[in-house]
Amino acid sequence: xxxxxxxxxxxxxxxxxxxxxxxxxxxxxxxxxxxxxxxxxxxxxxxxxxxxxxxxxxxxxxxxxxxxxxxxxxxxxxxxxxxxxxxxxxxxxxxxxxxxxxxxxxxxxxxxxxxxxxxxxxxxxxxxxxxxxxxxxxxxxxxxxxxxxxxxxxxxxxxxxxxxxxxxxxxxxxxxxxxxxxxxxxxxxxxxxxxxxxxxxxxxxxxxxxxxxxxxxxxxxxxxxxxxxxxxxxxxxxxxxxxxxxxxxxxxxxxxxxxxxxxxxxxxxxxxxxxxxxxxxxx
Numbered sequence: 001x002x003x004x005x006x007x008x009x010x011x012x013x014x015x016x017x018x019x020x021x022x023x024x025x026x027x028x029x030x031x032x033x034x035x036x037x038x039x040x041x042x043x044x045x046x047x048x049x050x051x052x053x054x055x056x057x058x059x060x061x062x063x064x065x066x067x068x069x070x071x072x073x074x075x076x077x078x079x080x081x082x083x084x085x086x087x088x089x090x091x092x093x094x095x096x097x098x099x100x101x102x103x104x105x106x107x108x109x110x111x112x113x114x115x116x117x118x119x120x121x122x123x124x125x126x127x128x129x130x131x132x133x134x135x136x137x138x139x140x141x142x143x144x145x146x147x148x149x150x151x152x153x154x155x156x157x158x159x160x161x162x163x164x165x166x167x168x169x170x171x172x173x174x175x176x177x178x179x180x181x182x183x184x185x186x187x188x189x190x191x192x193x194x195x196x197x198x199x200x201x202x203x204x205x206x207x208x209x210x211x212x213x214x215x216x217x218x219x220x221x222x223x224x225x226x227x228x229x230x231x232x233x234x235x236x237x238x239x240x241x242x243x244x245x246x247x248x249x250x251x252x253x254x255x256x257x258x259x260x261x262x263x264x265x266x267x268x269x270x271x272x273x274x275x276x277x278x279x280x281x282x283x
Contacts, residue, residue, distance in 0.1 A: 029059075068093040069095070071095060074097075100131045106135070118147075123147065143171045152190050178221075218248075227262045232245070245280070
């Protein structure tokens with residue numbers, strides 16, 4: 001390993017905060033046996049084409065378990081790797097993915113993909129995102145979306161479910177984090193639905209028929225928009241294996257009596273549908 005003047009304990013602590021490509025750049029390929037010895041697996045984060053061409057073949061594929069790419073990197077990175085080198089990748093994070101069909105590249109190269117995390121700086125359009133399930137054939141179990149806000153999906157007469165070829169039967173955990181929920185369509189629903197925000201979310205979740213856990217994190221939103229009994233009941237009725245719904249509202253607010261009563265009413269209604277369902281809201 002390249003001499004750094006650092007003792008082994010310090011090196012092992014440092015590498016845990018770095019990407020695999022950064023670790024190799026800093027310490028050289030000689031650090032790979034050390035990572036393997038101590039069973040340290042690190043993500044490959046937005047690698048350069050040069051790294052993929054010259055370095056990745058030197059890495060034991062057992063050490064490559066997660067990958068983070070910009071959405072426009074997918075095809076070039078996949079073309080630069082042999083079909084087997086990413087065989088053990090289980091988690092992929094994609095930044096600002098625009099062309100969902102590029103996920104088709106994962107079919108051969110990422111056979112063990114178990115988790116997909118989509119991050120967007122701005123808006124998410126569920127009409128586009130739902131097509132993810134047309135291209136991911138692996139038995140993916142975890143699906144996360146982080147975005148600024150949601151675009152109203154009701155501008156077209158066709159519903160979201162018509163955009164996909166098959167309903168998903170493998171995702172068990174879904175997380176949606178919306179950082180600026182008050183932006184976008186909340187006041188501008190194309191069909192003037194008062195519960196547009198929640199309708200969009202529950203309609204999308206219904207694609208994942210065997211989902212068990214749903215986490216929703218939102219900020220800057222009128223909490224009442226999340227407390228429509230009809231929408232939550234419809235979701236629980238459709239997704240028969242759903243066990244727990246957790247909503248976290250990121251804002252300074254107090255849980256007044258009326259809000260508490262509304263939450264309890266939803267909890268009771270969902271309990272009437274299925275007794276093992278949990279519905280929680282935290283602030």
